[in-house]
Amino acid sequence: MSEKDTGSVSEVLIKYFGGDERLAKIVDEEVPYPDGKLIVSRTDPKGIITHVNQAFVDMSAYTREELVGANHNILRHPDMPAVAFKGLWDTVENGEKWQGYVKNLRKDGKYYWVKATVIPNIRQGKLVGYTSVRRKPSRSKIRESEALYETLQ
Amino acid sequence: MPFNFTVSPDFAPDHMSGWFYFNTWLQRNLGTDIHLELFDSFDAQRDAIKAGQVDLIYANPYDASMLVRELGFKAVARPAGKKDEAVIVVPANSQAEAVEDLEAGVRLATTDDPDVHTIGMIMLEPADLDASNISQKDYDTYILVAKALLRGEADVGFFLKQGFDELSDLIKKQMRVLVSSQISVVHHALLVGPQMQDCMAELKALVTQMHKDEKGIGVLESMGIKEFESMSTEQTEFMIDLIDTLTI
Ligand SMILES: Cc1cc2nc3c(=O)[nH]c(=O)nc-3n(C[C@H](O)[C@H](O)[C@H](O)COP(=O)(O)O)c2cc1C
Numbered sequence: 001m002s003e004k005d006t007g008s009v010s011e012v013l014i015k016y017f018g019g020d021e022r023l024a025k026i027v028d029e030e031v032p033y034p035d036g037k038l039i040v041s042r043t044d045p046k047g048i049i050t051h052v053n054q055a056f057v058d059m060s061a062y063t064r065e066e067l068v069g070a071n072h073n074i075l076r077h078p079d080m081p082a083v084a085f086k087g088l089w090d091t092v093e094n095g096e097k098w099q100g101y102v103k104n105l106r107k108d109g110k111y112y113w114v115k116a117t118v119i120p121n122i123r124q125g126k127l128v129g130y131t132s133v134r135r136k137p138s139r140s141k142i143r144e145s146e147a148l149y150e151t152l153q
Numbered sequence: 154m155p156f157n158f159t160v161s162p163d164f165a166p167d168h169m170s171g172w173f174y175f176n177t178w179l180q181r182n183l184g185t186d187i188h189l190e191l192f193d194s195f196d197a198q199r200d201a202i203k204a205g206q207v208d209l210i211y212a213n214p215y216d217a218s219m220l221v222r223e224l225g226f227k228a229v230a231r232p233a234g235k236k237d238e239a240v241i242v243v244p245a246n247s248q249a250e251a252v253e254d255l256e257a258g259v260r261l262a263t264t265d266d267p268d269v270h271t272i273g274m275i276m277l278e279p280a281d282l283d284a285s286n287i288s289q290k291d292y293d294t295y296i297l298v299a300k301a302l303l304r305g306e307a308d309v310g311f312f313l314k315q316g317f318d319e320l321s322d323l324i325k326k327q328m329r330v331l332v333s334s335q336i337s338v339v340h341h342a343l344l345v346g347p348q349m350q351d352c353m354a355e356l357k358a359l360v361t362q363m364h365k366d367e368k369g370i371g372v373l374e375s376m377g378i379k380e381f382e383s384m385s386t387e388q389t390e391f392m393i394d395l396i397d398t399l400t401i
Binding site for chain 1: 251252253275276278279280281332333334335336338390391394395397398399401
């Protein structure tokens, strides 16, 4: 999909913020964002997935059952710098909206880029979780993000 | 003092009388006076809302956030199966095959319909287009948006999907849909304001049952609605959260 894709397959150790690790299959092949759709998920205050829409299921290549109850870092791609997610969490824990470009990892090892917005869900003054809605990003923003994230690794 | 009822100004002109029938039906069944006031524009309607002149509203989803979170309105019901989706349309002879083919400086024809415009602008983002690098002109109706495209006064237009589908085949044939939103969780909603919430339970029971009543069916038909289904607080909050993410 992207001109630079090589289709190469590798195994990469992903190290999560909380100390966990996972050996993931990485395929250098982009899956295009579906036109006109929004990819939606919600989490509890700790980032455990509580709801996904059909577009989320389709793009992630996981089943709904595998997603609900899982930590949202199930989608973390090793090309994403940890500092990007620190920014996300610092922002939303502060009660504000976060927006950014994210490269996500599918169950089959392929990837997809999104423009994501995350907002806190406040009910009767209390934080009950977070909602993220993704839209289709432009190619130029993807290129900018690739360049930026490389320097942040 | 009668309660005040209003309808999101994006209703199809064919359904205007339907909203008056609905108001009559409501007054009779609720046993209370309700005055229906229609507005030509969203801005005029918002002014009335902010001045406390609205107690019941069939609201555009874009306005639901202000109504519910700032002014204490509560959702009663939503039209079953009726989603607010937007389409981006070009003249049939346009060079553009996809949104990504559109370039800075493109002339957009749109309406003041806030949810369609918001969703339309999001669907332009993959082409690096935003308010700063397009030229935008607002029209009063979708027919006028179509005319602007056919006359070559605009390169691209935003329509409510239903508004586009309802145009005549002759007009539609001269245009092409570049992209169609598939969001499915954004829709209009019937909301009650703080002054009228005493009769909320009764109102909810009435409107969600009206498709089972012979008179009710006729009224629904005249508004172009199949049936009202109950809308919970959490469904409303979820929709508002979702729209919140689209407005930045
Ligand atoms: C509502 C919400 C949605 C999120 N969506 C994603 C996502 O799509 N992809 C992703 O890698 N991380 C997403 N995150 C961030 C993850 O929680 C996590 O911080 C990230 O994947 C990095 O993993 P780590 O923090 O365990 O190292 C989201 C967080 C929230 C609160």
